[in-house]
Structures are given as C-alpha cells and as structure tokens.
Amino acid sequence: MAGSSKKIVAKTRRVLGLFGDFDQAFEVIAGIRRYQVPGLTVDDVTLKSPIEHPEIEDVLGERPTDIPKFAFWGGLFGLVFGFLFLAGAQANFLVQPQGGKPVITIPSNVVLAYEMMILFGVLSTLAGFIIGGRLMRKSSGLYDTAITVDQIGIVIEVTDKQYQPLTELFKKHNVIEMHEEALS
Amino acid sequence: MSDRKHLTREQTKDIDENIAWASINTDVLRSMENPRRGYWVAMAVSVCLFSVMIYAEVYQYMYGMGAALLNTSHMWDLYISTFVFWIGMSHSGTLLSAILHLVHADWRKPIYRFAEAMTTFSLMTAGIFPVIHLGRVWNFYWVMPYMTDRGIWPNFRSPLIWDAFAITTYLTSSVLFLYIGMIPDLAICRDNAKGWRKPLYTWLSLGWRGDDRQWRNFRFTYLMIACFLIPLAVSVHSIVSMDFAMSIMPGWHVTTFPPYFVAGALYSGCAAIITLFILLRYFFKFEHYMTFPILDKVCKLTFVIAMVWTYLNLVEFASVWYGHDIPSKEVLIAKATGPYSPFFWGMMTFGSVLPFSLLSKWVRRNMYVLFFASIFLNVGMWLERWMIVTPTLSLGYHPQAFNVMWPGWTEWAMVGGSFGWFGMLFLIFVKVFPCVSMYEVKEMVFHRKRTIYEDVDEMMTLHSGVPGPKAQAQTQTSGGA
Amino acid sequence: MSSLLGNIFKGWSDYTKGNEEGGHHDYEHMYAMVIDLDMCTGCNACSTACYAENNLATVGEEYFGARQAMHWMRIERYFDEPNVGEAEADTQSRGASFLPMMCQHCNAAPCEPVCPVAATYHTPDGLNAQIYNRCIGSRYCANNCPFRVRYFNFYDHQETAWPAPMEQQLNPDISVRSKGVMEKCTFCIQRTRAARNTAKNEGRAIRDGEIQTACQQTCPTSAILFGDLLDETSAVHQAWKRHQVQLGKYAQNKTNPELRGYRIFEELNVDTKVLYLERVREV
Numbered sequence: 001m002a003g004s005s006k007k008i009v010a011k012t013r014r015v016l017g018l019f020g021d022f023d024q025a026f027e028v029i030a031g032i033r034r035y036q037v038p039g040l041t042v043d044d045v046t047l048k049s050p051i052e053h054p055e056i057e058d059v060l061g062e063r064p065t066d067i068p069k070f071a072f073w074g075g076l077f078g079l080v081f082g083f084l085f086l087a088g089a090q091a092n093f094l095v096q097p098q099g100g101k102p103v104i105t106i107p108s109n110v111v112l113a114y115e116m117m118i119l120f121g122v123l124s125t126l127a128g129f130i131i132g133g134r135l136m137r138k139s140s141g142l143y144d145t146a147i148t149v150d151q152i153g154i155v156i157e158v159t160d161k162q163y164q165p166l167t168e169l170f171k172k173h174n175v176i177e178m179h180e181e182a183l184s
Numbered sequence: 185m186s187d188r189k190h191l192t193r194e195q196t197k198d199i200d201e202n203i204a205w206a207s208i209n210t211d212v213l214r215s216m217e218n219p220r221r222g223y224w225v226a227m228a229v230s231v232c233l234f235s236v237m238i239y240a241e242v243y244q245y246m247y248g249m250g251a252a253l254l255n256t257s258h259m260w261d262l263y264i265s266t267f268v269f270w271i272g273m274s275h276s277g278t279l280l281s282a283i284l285h286l287v288h289a290d291w292r293k294p295i296y297r298f299a300e301a302m303t304t305f306s307l308m309t310a311g312i313f314p315v316i317h318l319g320r321v322w323n324f325y326w327v328m329p330y331m332t333d334r335g336i337w338p339n340f341r342s343p344l345i346w347d348a349f350a351i352t353t354y355l356t357s358s359v360l361f362l363y364i365g366m367i368p369d370l371a372i373c374r375d376n377a378k379g380w381r382k383p384l385y386t387w388l389s390l391g392w393r394g395d396d397r398q399w400r401n402f403r404f405t406y407l408m409i410a411c412f413l414i415p416l417a418v419s420v421h422s423i424v425s426m427d428f429a430m431s432i433m434p435g436w437h438v439t440t441f442p443p444y445f446v447a448g449a450l451y452s453g454c455a456a457i458i459t460l461f462i463l464l465r466y467f468f469k470f471e472h473y474m475t476f477p478i479l480d481k482v483c484k485l486t487f488v489i490a491m492v493w494t495y496l497n498l499v500e501f502a503s504v505w506y507g508h509d510i511p512s513k514e515v516l517i518a519k520a521t522g523p524y525s526p527f528f529w530g531m532m533t534f535g536s537v538l539p540f541s542l543l544s545k546w547v548r549r550n551m552y553v554l555f556f557a558s559i560f561l562n563v564g565m566w567l568e569r570w571m572i573v574t575p576t577l578s579l580g581y582h583p584q585a586f587n588v589m590w591p592g593w594t595e596w597a598m599v600g601g602s603f604g605w606f607g608m609l610f611l612i613f614v615k616v617f618p619c620v621s622m623y624e625v626k627e628m629v630f631h632r633k634r635t636i637y638e639d640v641d642e643m644m645t646l647h648s649g650v651p652g653p654k655a656q657a658q659t660q661t662s663g664g665a
Numbered sequence: 666m667s668s669l670l671g672n673i674f675k676g677w678s679d680y681t682k683g684n685e686e687g688g689h690h691d692y693e694h695m696y697a698m699v700i701d702l703d704m705c706t707g708c709n710a711c712s713t714a715c716y717a718e719n720n721l722a723t724v725g726e727e728y729f730g731a732r733q734a735m736h737w738m739r740i741e742r743y744f745d746e747p748n749v750g751e752a753e754a755d756t757q758s759r760g761a762s763f764l765p766m767m768c769q770h771c772n773a774a775p776c777e778p779v780c781p782v783a784a785t786y787h788t789p790d791g792l793n794a795q796i797y798n799r800c801i802g803s804r805y806c807a808n809n810c811p812f813r814v815r816y817f818n819f820y821d822h823q824e825t826a827w828p829a830p831m832e833q834q835l836n837p838d839i840s841v842r843s844k845g846v847m848e849k850c851t852f853c854i855q856r857t858r859a860a861r862n863t864a865k866n867e868g869r870a871i872r873d874g875e876i877q878t879a880c881q882q883t884c885p886t887s888a889i890l891f892g893d894l895l896d897e898t899s900a901v902h903q904a905w906k907r908h909q910v911q912l913g914k915y916a917q918n919k920t921n922p923e924l925r926g927y928r929i930f931e932e933l934n935v936d937t938k939v940l941y942l943e944r945v946r947e948v
Contacts, residue, residue, distance in 0.1 A: 046395055046396060046397070047395070047396040048393055048394040048395055048396075049394050049396070049399070050205065050368075050394060050623060050626055051623050051624075051626045051627045051630060052396075052399040052400075052402070052403060052627075054631070056396060056399070056400075060396055063396070063397070063400060065400050065401050065404050067401055067404035067405050067408055068404065068408065071408040071411075071412070075412075085329075086329075086340055088672070089329060089337045089340070090337070090340060091672035092335060092337075092672050093335065093336070093337045093783070094335060094672075095334065095335050095336055096336075096783055096786050105340065105341050108340050108341045108345075108346065109340065111346050111349075111419075111423065112340060112345070112346060112349050114419060115346075115349040115350050115352075115353045115416075115419065116349070116353075118353055118357065118412050118415070118416045118419075119352070119353040119356060119357065121408075121412050122353075122356065122357045122360055122361075122409055122412050122413075123356070123360075125405055125408045125409055125412070126360055126364065126405070126409075128401075128405065129364065129401050129402065129405040130390070132397075132401040133395075133397060133398040133401035133402060133405075134395075134397060134398070135390040135391050135392065135398070136390050136391060137391065138391075143393055145375035145376070147393070147394050148209070148368075148371050148372040148375045148394065149205060149206050149209055149372075149375075150204070150205035150206055150626075153394075247820060247821075247844075248818065248819050248820040248821060248844035248845060249802070249817070249819050249844075249845065250728065250731070250733055250819035250820045253731060254733075254804075254817075254819065255731055255732035255733055256732050256733070256734075256807070256813055256815075256816060256817070257732065257813055259804035259805075259807045259808050259817065260804065260808060314803075317803070317804075318801050318802050318803055318845070319800070319801065319802015319803075319804065319817065319818070319844065319845025319846060319847070320800070320801045320802045320844075320845035320846065321845075323801045324801065326781075326782045326799070326801055327781045327782060327801070336783075336799070337783070338781055338782050338783065339778070339780050339781060339782060339783035341778040341779075342778060342779050342780055342781040342805065343779065343805075344779070344781035344803055344805055345781050348781070427805075430779070431775070431779065431805075431808065431809045432775050432809060432811065432933060432935075433808065433809065433811075577808065580811065580813060581811035581812075581930060581933070582766075582811060582812050582813045583743075584739075584741045584764075584766065584813070585813035587732060589732075
C-alpha cells in the first residue's frame with residue numbers, strides 16, 4: 001500500500017481483536033460508527049465469527065453480494081445451452097434415419113434442458129460463492145482458532161495514529177486478545 | 185446438573201440452549217476420532233457384503249446376465265427395483281435441508297448433515313444399478329452425450345437418458361450442497377486437526393475464516409442451491425417414475441406415478457433418517473443434539489408422508505379398478521391374489537398400517553421399538569418397488585409370455601452388496617466429516633438464548649441456577665481462549 | 666456451427682412437413698407380412714428355418730426351461746377352455762390353435778423411443794432394426810414390447826451351440842451375437858439387402874416375390890406372405906387391401922365383418938405390420 005497515491009492515509013498495520021460475544025463486538029463497531037477512532041468507518045471493519053449473527057446487516061450496514069446473479073445467469077445459460085445442444089445433437093444425428101418421425105423432440109428436450117438448467121445454475125452459484133466469498137486465495141495471517149469455537153473477531157487496518165484510539169476502544173469493550181501484523 | 189433433564193423422555197425443547205459453544209465443538213469432533221470395536225465390526229460386515237457384490241458383478245461380466253434368472257418377460261426385476269429404492273432414499277436429505285431450510289424449521293439443524301450425506305451416498309449406490317444391470321456393462325458410457333467422429337448420439341427420447349441426466353445433476357448438486365453446507369465445519373476441523381487430517385481439511389475448507397463477507401455469500405449460496413434442489417429432487421424421482429410411466433405396459437403406464445414416486449421417496453427417506461438418527465444418537469452419544477423432540481417431529485413428518493403415499497396408492501388402485509383397461513386390472517388383481525401377493529400385502533402392511541404406530545408417543549419415545557419400526561417401513565418401501573416392477577412383467581399383454589420368476593443369486597448379491605457399499609461410505613463419512621452441523625447447532629443455541637435485556641439475563645440466572653447467556657458467554661470465553 | 670443450426674431448422678421443417686402430410690413420408694419401402702392362420706399346421710418349420718438362417722443359438726434344455734431361449738420365430742399354441750369332463754387341456758380332440766409370433770415391426774414401435782443409445786430404430790425400409798454393435802443391453806426395449814418378441818443374450822452360446830465344425834454352417838451374411846445384446850426378428854434383412862443390391866446392379870426395381878424370408882420359404886403350406894406394402898401390385902398389398910386393414914389405424918373400418926384379417930394388439934396403436942388371417946373353425 002505504501003506509495004499508493006489514492007490512499008490519503010497509509011495503513012501500516014492490521015489489528016485483530018477477539019471478543020467474548022457479539023454484543024461486545026457490536027459495541028466496538030458502534031464506537032467506530034461514532035468516530036471514536038478518527039478516520040475509520042464501518043466499511044473498514046471485517047467481522048469474523050463462528051456463526052452469522054441474524055442482525056449482522058443492521059450492524060455492519062448492507063453489503064452487496066452477487067450470488068443471485070450468478071445463479072440466474074448460470075441457470076439461464078444451462079437452459080438455453082442445454083436445449084440448443086440437444087437439438088443440435090439430434091439434428092446432426094444423421095446416421096440414424098428417423099423414418100419421418102420428429103427429429104427434434106420437444107418434450108424430452110424440455111425435461112433434459114430443465115436438468116441442465118439446474119446443473120449449470122448450481123455450478124455457477126458455486127463459482128459465485130468462491131469468487132464472492134474470496135475463498136481459495138491466500139488470505140492474511142491474522143486469524144485465531146478461537147473464532148471457530150466461540151469468539152468474535154474484528155479485523156481493521158489502521159495507521160499508527162489510529163492504533164492507539166482503536167486499542168483503547170477494544171479494551172473498553174473487554175477485548176480478550178489482540179493480534180497484529182505489519183502491512184508491507 | 186439440571187440439564188440432565190433433556191436426556192429423558194420428558195424433554196420438550198428441541199435443544200438445550202445452555203450448551204456451551206465450545207462443548208459443541210468438542211462433542212462433535214470427538215465423534216470423529218478413535219473408532220471403537222463396533223465401528224470396525226460394522227465396517228467389516230459392510231466390506232464383506234460389498235465383496236459379494238463385486239464377486240457377483242465379476243461373474244456377470246464373465247458369463248452374462250443369465251444367473252440372475254431373468255428371462256424373456258422379466259428383463260429388469262430386482263436391479264431396477266433396488267435402483268428405485270435407493271433413489272427414493274436419497275430424497276430425505278433434500279427434504280430436510282432444502283425445504284425445511286426455506287421454511288425456517290430450526291429443528292432440522294442437528295440432523296440434516298447426516299441426512300444429506302445419506303442423500304449423496306444413496307445416490308452413489310443407486311447409480312451403480314443402472315450400470316451393472318446392463319448386458320454390456322463395459323459400454324455404459326455410450327449413454328453420455330459426447331461428440332464422436334461417427335456422429336452417433338444417445339437417444340434423447342429415452343427415459344433412461346433422462347435418468348442419466350437427472351441423476352448426474354442430482355448427484356453433483358447434492359454433493360455440492362453437502363459440501364458447501366459443511367465448509368464452516370471443515371474450518372473447525374482444520375483448526376483442531378492433527379496429522380493427515382490437517383492438509384485434508386485445510387484444502388477442503390477453502391480458506392474459510394468466518395469473515396462477514398464469507399458468511400454473507402455463504403448464506404446466499406446455500407439459499408440458492410436449496411432453491412435449485414427442491415425442484416430438482418421432485419424432477420429426479422418423477423423422471424425415475426417415467427421409466428415406468430412412459431412405457432405402455434399395464435401397471436406401469438400410470439399417470440399418477442410421478443407424484444406417487446416422489447411421495448414414496450420422501451417416505452423411505454424419512455424412515456431411513458429415523459434409523460440413522462437412532463444409530464448415531466446411540467453410538468456417538470449425541471443425546472444433547474439428536475433429542476427426542478426432534479425425533480418426534482421426524483416421526484410425525486414420516487407419518488404425514490406415509491399417509492400421502494397411502495392415498496396416492498389407493499388412488500392408483502381405484503383408477504385402475506374403475507377404469508376399463510383390462511390388462512391393468514388383471515395386473516392389479518394378480519398383485520393382490522397371485523404368486524406375489526404375500527409381498528404385496530407385506531408392502532401394504534408395512535407401508536400403510538405400520539406408520540400408524542408412529543402416532544403412539546410410547547413408540548416415538550422407545551428407541552428400540554422405533555428402530556425396528558423404521559427398518560420395517562423401509563422393507564415395505566423396498567417391497568413396493570419390487571411390486572411395481574415384477575408383477576407387471578410377469579403378466580404384461582401377451583398371454584404366451586405370462587410367467588412367474590424369482591430372483592437369482594446374482595440379484596440378491598447385488599441387493600445385499602448395495603447395502604454394504606452404502607454402509608461403507610457412510611461409516612467412512614462419519615469418521616472423516618462431522619455428522620452434526622456444529623455451526624448450525626451453535627446458531628440454534630444462540631437464537632434460543634439470545635436476550636437483549638440485561639435484567640432478563642440476571643433473572644434467568646437467578647431462577648435456573650445456570651449462568652445466564654451473558655454471564656455464560658463470559659465464562660465460555662475464558663474457557664475457549 | 667452453421668450446419669448445426671441449419672440441421673435444427675431442417676429437422677424442424679421436415680417434421681412439420683411430415684405432420685401436414687400425415688407423417689411417415691420418407692419411407693422407400695414398407696415391408697410387411699401376411700400370415701394365414703388357417704393354413705398354419707404348427708409344424709415349426711418356420712422356427713427351424715429361422716434358427717438356420719439367422720444364426721440363432723440353441724441354448725439347451727436348462728436355459729430353455731428358464732425361458733432364456735432366443736427363438737425369433739415361435740409357434741404359440743392356444744387351446745380352447747376344456748369343457749367339464751372332457752380330455753385334458755393339452756390333449757383336446759380339436760387340437761391347438763397356432764400363432765406364429767415374431768417381431769411385428771411396428772410402425773410406432775414402443776421399443777424404439779426407449780432405447781437409451783438408439784440401438785433400435787426405424788429404417789427407410791419400414792423395418793424396425795436392431796444394431797447389435799450399438800446395443801448396451803439395458804433391456805428396456807424388451808420390457809416395453811407388448812408381444813415379448815425381443816430376445817436377450819443372457820449367455821455366450823458360441824461354444825455350446827456350434828461346437829467345431831458346426832460353426833461352418835453359420836450364415837456369413839449375419840453376425841453371431843455375443844452376450845449382453847438384444848436381438849429379434851429382422852424380416853431377414855440380409856435377404857432384403859441382397860435383393861436390393863442385385864436390383865441395383867441390374868438397374869431395376871425390386872420385384873415382388875424376389876425377397877423371401879426364411880420362414881416364408883420354408884413354410885410347407887405357404888401360410889406366410891412377405892412383400893412391400895408401398896408397391897401396390899405386391900401380393901402383400903393386395904392381401905391387406907382385400908382384408909380392409911390399413912396402416913396407421915388402431916381400429917379398422919371394415920365393410921365386411923366376415924373378413925379374416927386382423928392385427929394383434931391393434932388397440933395399443935403400435936401399428937404392427939404383420940397381418941394375421943383368422944383361423945376358420947366350426948363352432
């Protein structure tokens with residue numbers, strides 16, 4: 001990030017704070033929303049949790065996801081491609097004389113195109129999940145196994161100036177543990 | 185401790201909300217370790233059964249299909265009926281995870297994982313049968329639509345091709361559904377794994393860190409695939425029913441077959457869930473998660489589906505009886521009075537009468553009785569499939585071809601071996617993957633104990649003697665950290 | 666790509682054209698049969714001839730008893746219900762009624778759409794053909810055949826049916842099927858092909874009566890007629906016309922109910938191409 005002209009403030013380190021329950025973590029986020037750490041907004045916050053809190057969107061604000069689009073276009077592709085593929089295969093099956101019977105059989109192709117729609121819809125949704133969820137890529141080293149047990153983590157990138165107020169905010173809300181790593 | 189109460193038959197809550205999150209992890213992870221002697225015995229039995237199947241298949245490969253005692257009228261028999269049976273079993277997982285997920289039925293959470301695994305493995309078992317029943321099994325890939333320089337394609341008009349498409353789609357989707365739903369749990373496994381498990385779970389969990397972004401995408405993905413799976417499951421078993429309904433044979437050419445098959449599929453799937461529920465609860469000591477109230481709900485669901493199945497069965501009989509299709513009527517009468525009648529009445533007894541026992545609370549709370557009842561429900565459903573396939577073939581249209589046949593040894597070997605294969609897969613699954621969804625049980629517990637008022641929390645502590653959610657969060661944190 | 670889409674549209678227009686013109690428009694021939702049951706003596710010569718002509722394996726007593734035999738042409742015996750006090754059903758004084766039964770070469774064959782690999786299909790000759798090489802043995806076709814005239818090779822019979830030097834008598838014009846393959850009457854397609862080639866070499870059309878099936882050739886009473894229904898001068902066409910039986914109908918409209926011609930399972934609308942002439946019996 002250093003040298004990036006877009007960033008007004010260069011972030012120097014990444015901090016992970018672990019909390020005992022959602023309420024404490026949410027208090028921290030509320031604190032950030034109240035600008036208790038200058039220059040940080042709620043969009044800088046990454047929440048790590050063992051489950052998804054049902055009201056997470058009220059706390060973090062709405063964050064978009066593209067999964068339904070992936071599902072829709074995948075399904076549509078499967079339907080159209082499936083039908084054309086089958087119709088093309090049947091029409092080009094010239095080795096087999098049909099004796100005047102229909103070459104492209106709509107009812108059976110509808111059944112098969114339906115299956116293809118679901119198959120491609122599911123595969124495309126999976127692709128959307130991997131892309132959208134940023135899975136299967138190298139992620140930051142800041143992680144604690146307690147997150148998969150029962151603790152809630154908050155990850156924020158901060159500058160040196162913001163580090164002190166953030167630690168205070170964390171400690172005010174009973175942070176259990178803090179990890180940090182330097183950003184190159 | 186006061187929470188002993190939920191192990192008893194008087195428990196009314198689906199799950200005890202005071203289970204600590206950390207203990208959910210330890211309980212489930214413990215079930216994946218140190219297989220005991222019973223496990224190895226079950227594994228040995230499964231492998232033996234499966235070896236018999238392999239022997240039979242090798243024999244069939246070398247000498248032909250004749251040892252199955254199939255004949256010119258009876259070309260399918262047990263191979264196809266067992267195929268339909270296993271396809272049916274696979275529908276329960278979808279019902280529990282997808283439909284109950286959409287309607288927000290909380291109680292599915294502790295039990296849907298193994299039901300989904302059952303879906304996947306019964307599909308893998310079912311998929312064997314259309315292949316091994318082929319006369320020239322080595323050419324099975326000819327049903328796949330691949331390009332060749334000869335311009336030869338499969339016949340897309342054949343219901344068997346629809347089967348191939350539907351089963352491929354269903355297997356892919358249900359494996360992915362099972363897998364995607366398991367990713368957060370695989371991350372838990374990764375964080376606790378040692379030895380060979382570590383790289384396995386690290387790779388499988390795809391770098392899951394529990395980020396809010398990951399959870400959000402996860403929620404949508406799971407929902408979308410659930411939405412895809414419900415129509416898919418319905419279409420799969422209606423397509424299987426079309427193997428019969430699209431033919432012209434009396435007793436097969438029935439309009440109500442698709443819904444009838446779907447109902448039968450859900451029915452046998454639910455019965456199998458009860459069986460596995462009891463086994464897992466008993467052997468893995470999952471009393472805290474697989475509780476009696478949940479079992480109660482599954483039993484009631486099974487009963488309702490059994491009644492739907494019975495209704496569709498009676499509709500089919502009535503429409504044949506009052507119709508004017510003489511061959512169909514002859515097949516129906518022969519089912520009830522002919523050489524196969526003991527099996528027909530067995531199917532009616534186990535399928536339509538036995539489920540009434542699920543109405544009794546005593547049966548629902550008595551695991552031994554319930555275990556055998558659920559086994560016999562599935563025996564009834566297996567007989568149902570046999571009674572669909574074989575009596576029709578024994579009569580058909582042409583009087584010269586009327587005959588009664590009994591399955592040969594290769595058929596029985598395949599049927600038995602399919603259970604061995606299924607058991608093998610399932611036994612491997614329960615030791616490699618968590619068969620209770622940890623993160624969703626946590627969600628369930630979290631939802632149930634969530635209070636937003638401090639004073640309520642204190643009052644709860646005061647009355648129950650158990651620390652309230654907030655206080656408990658405090659203690660479990662210090663334990664977990 | 667263009668040929669792919671082009672063929673889709675061509676297939677579509679062929680189909681609509683066929684629909685408007687009543688379907689089944691691109692047949693070159695329509696081979697059919699007439700069997701006069703009044704002339705059939707049940708001697709089984711046709712069945713034997715079929716075994717010899719088409720390389721049918723004799724399966725032996727055990728497999729025959731298990732109904733795993735493969736007799737493309739079989740003589741079925743039907744008896745009247747025995748009257749009370751009379752002789753046993755098998756030894757009735759009036760004897761049996763015989764029905765030579767083989768593949769009926771249905772024009773709307775139920776076996777064709779269900780084959781997953783298109784191993785059975787309709788040729789432009791109007792025949793229901795079986796491609797042994799393509800067959801994977803799913804046996805769906807046999808299950809869907811109301812006549813049960815499709816036979817499956819449950820075993821390999823080469824060694825037992827034709828021990829050396831018996832293999833010398835095999836018909837070289839037709840393959841010997843191996844295990845796992847479905848087979849059935851082809852109306853002696855090898856003879857049809859031979860006649861077609863001869864006619865082509867001589868630059869003429871196939872003459873009626875030029876093609877004889879093995880069963881027809883062998884029948885001592887000439888109960889079997891074989892020929893092209895599309896050829897209006899053929900004996901088969903004449904017989905179908907005489908008995909007022911038409912293709913493509915599931916109920917015939919006969920002006921004279923005394924006419925003996927009928928097709929088996931006409932009501933199933935499978936449109937068979939074998940016309941049976943009813944046996945005449947005194948009441």
